[in-house]
Amino acid sequence: MISEVFQLYMPKDQPIRGLISIPHAGESFPEEFIPYLTSDKRALAEDVDFAVDQLVDIKRLVDNGVIVIVANVHRTCLDLNRHPDQACLNWVHNTQGTELVTTLPDDQLKHDLTVKYHTPYYNKLTELITTYSTSQRKLPVIDLHSMPSKPTAHHLKQNPNQKKERADSCISDLRGKSCDPEYIDEVIKFLHANEVGAAKNDPYFGGYLTQYMNDLECNNIQIELNRKIYMDEVTRELLPVKVEKLRPILTELVLNIFTKF
Numbered sequence: 001m002i003s004e005v006f007q008l009y010m011p012k013d014q015p016i017r018g019l020i021s022i023p024h025a026g027e028s029f030p031e032e033f034i035p036y037l038t039s040d041k042r043a044l045a046e047d048v049d050f051a052v053d054q055l056v057d058i059k060r061l062v063d064n065g066v067i068v069i070v071a072n073v074h075r076t077c078l079d080l081n082r083h084p085d086q087a088c089l090n091w092v093h094n095t096q097g098t099e100l101v102t103t104l105p106d107d108q109l110k111h112d113l114t115v116k117y118h119t120p121y122y123n124k125l126t127e128l129i130t131t132y133s134t135s136q137r138k139l140p141v142i143d144l145h146s147m148p149s150k151p152t153a154h155h156l157k158q159n160p161n162q163k164k165e166r167a168d169s170c171i172s173d174l175r176g177k178s179c180d181p182e183y184i185d186e187v188i189k190f191l192h193a194n195e196v197g198a199a200k201n202d203p204y205f206g207g208y209l210t211q212y213m214n215d216l217e218c219n220n221i222q223i224e225l226n227r228k229i230y231m232d233e234v235t236r237e238l239l240p241v242k243v244e245k246l247r248p249i250l251t252e253l254v255l256n257i258f259t260k261f
Contacts, residue, residue: 003120004072004073004117005071005116006070007069008068009067010062011063016066017066017255017258017259018065018067018258019068019140020066020141020143020144020254021069021125021143022070022071022143023075024047024052024071024075026071026072026074026075027045028073033078036101036105037089037101037102038099043100046094046095047075047091047094048075050236051238052225053068055144055243055250056144056251057247061254061255069121069128076089076091076100076101077113077117080209081208081209083208087114087118088105088113088114089110125212126216133217138180138218140257140261141221142221142257144225145224146227146230147166147170147203147204147225147226149227149233150164151163151203166203167198167202169197169198169225169226170223171191171199171200172222173201173221174205178211178220179219179220180219180261182261183261184200190256191249194249196229210222229246
């Protein structure tokens with residue numbers, strides 16, 4: 001299923017094993033947002049979770065019962081990892097401090113844009129999680145993102161005590177609230193066994209999506225992948241050798257964790 005808001009990859013004729021949400025890889029700019037944004041494409045691209053949807057084998061996952069939902073809309077237009085009251089054109093500056101949003105629409109238009117581009121993603125997540133979770137099994141969910149290899153001045157302002165060098169990945173569970181302890185521990189164990197470093201709730205402990213899904217009674221974690229392990233952060237190009245090494249590891253991770261839980 002493809003809509004203006006997201007692409008939904010839905011398994012057929014088999015039990016559902018779990019769900020992957022990829023909310024920040026979208027690079028589409030709906031026309032309604034263009035008057036409010038800078039024309040600096042490089043600045044707009046700075047904080048996109050570039051090509052994260054290419055870091056897992058979506059066809060293989062779907063063929064094995066995993067639902068994948070990938071947002072289409074650029075996060076500067078509508079940030080799906082924020083409360084709806086804060087989602088529309090809220091990314092005023094990127095993490096390098098460059099202005100992205102040059103002016104703001106009135107409150108009514110912001111509301112209308114939120115309903116059009118934010119609400120459908122959350123409605124679909126809610127439908128999927130409530131449909132496929134049961135009293136015997138909480139649906140396992142992974143919210144997949146990427147992060148800069150080093151904190152910027154923006155990040156350090158929010159948390160001045162964070163490490164200057166980040167692990168290959170950050171696995172977050174709202175500091176123990178969003179999943180069974182064994183679920184996140186198994187993810188970290190698998191990554192370490194495959195030579196992918198993993199920090200627990202450092203520097204992130206989960207976003208609004210993690211909090212929202214926590215209320216839906218599912219096992220859910222946020223995974224942030226360090227961009228240096230799959231892309232050139234300056235040119236914004238994928239590094240094919242690294243991607244071809246990482247993709248099977250992440251795909252096996254998903255299948256492994258969704259089978260066990």
